[in-house]
Amino acid sequence: MKQGIIVFLNGTSSSGKTSISRELLNQNEFSFHHLSIDDFFHELFHDYIDFINTKCSKSADGEDVEVSVQIIIDSLVNLFYSTVKFMSEKGINVVVDTVNDNDERFNTCLGLLIDHPVLFVGVTCSKEELIRREELREDRESGLAISQYDIVYCLNEYDIELNTETLRPNECANLILNFIRSNGEYSAFKKLKNRSVGVL
Numbered sequence: 557m558k559q560g561i562i563v564f565l566n567g568t569s570s571s572g573k574t575s576i577s578r579e580l581l582n583q584n585e586f587s588f589h590h591l592s593i594d595d596f597f598h599e600l601f602h603d604y605i606d607f608i609n610t611k612c613s614k615s616a617d618g619e620d621v622e623v624s625v626q627i628i629i630d631s632l633v634n635l636f637y638s639t640v641k642f643m644s645e646k647g648i649n650v651v652v653d654t655v656n657d658n659d660e661r662f663n664t665c666l667g668l669l670i671d672h673p674v675l676f677v678g679v680t681c682s683k684e685e686l687i688r689r690e691e692l693r694e695d696r697e698s699g700l701a702i703s704q705y706d707i708v709y710c711l712n713e714y715d716i717e718l719n720t721e722t723l724r725p726n727e728c729a730n731l732i733l734n735f736i737r738s739n740g741e742y743s744a745f746k747k748l749k750n751r752s753v754g755v756l
């Protein structure tokens with residue numbers, strides 16, 4: 557079976573990933589399934605942001621709670637990317653909407669998806685615009701995007717880079733669709749696999 561295309565949107569919070577995903581889902585030429593890490597965690601934990609942000613504390617029996625939480629998150633992130641892989645293997649095209657802010661977890665993702673057609677898309681935006689968007693939104697903690705910025709954008713090898721400050725979501729989606737139609741090579745992910753990284 558032909559593997560489904562994985563459109564992997566890499567950008568901080570508020571960079572415009574969900575808006576682009578929506579446009580990709582709303583066109584009729586290619587069908588896509590949207591896999592968002594936010595939705596994935598939301599279905600498991602009602603207050604998952606609090607859960608993810610659990611700071612170091614001790615449980616009643618003296619266990620380090622933060623360490624336990626990180627172990628669970630690592631496993632869930634692994635499950636998330638395994639789901640992406642499974643769908644691609646079933647021939648389903650997937651839009652992946654997640655924030656890569658941890659090198660070890662991204663390496664897990666690379667390991668799982670390296671033999672799949674991953675179109676790696678940089679969804680970029682200036683810090684000033686991210687701060688402006690965050691102020692307008694009421695559903696994101698102020699400073700979140702900036703706290704992720706340097707880590708997320710150290711992955712600077714893309715098949716396509718889209719600046720959402722100058723391009724509207726539908727224009728970004730059209731550029732992605734043009735790339736898919738052109739049958740160009742998806743090479744960024746393979747190059748990232750060969751980079752030398754330190755664990756963040």
Ligand SMILES: Nc1ncnc2c1ncn2[C@@H]1O[C@H](COP(=O)(O)OP(=O)(O)OP(=O)(O)O)[C@@H](O)[C@H]1O
Nearest residue numbers: 568569570571572573574575576689720723724725
């Ligand atoms: N290309 C764009 N031009 C102008 N505004 C945009 C653009 N893309 C997104 N926005 C605005 O930025 C805000 C965040 O967009 P969006 O939810 O798509 O970001 P996100 O990267 O998915 O964020 P998160 O990871 O926090 O869910 C929204 O208010 C949206 O309207």
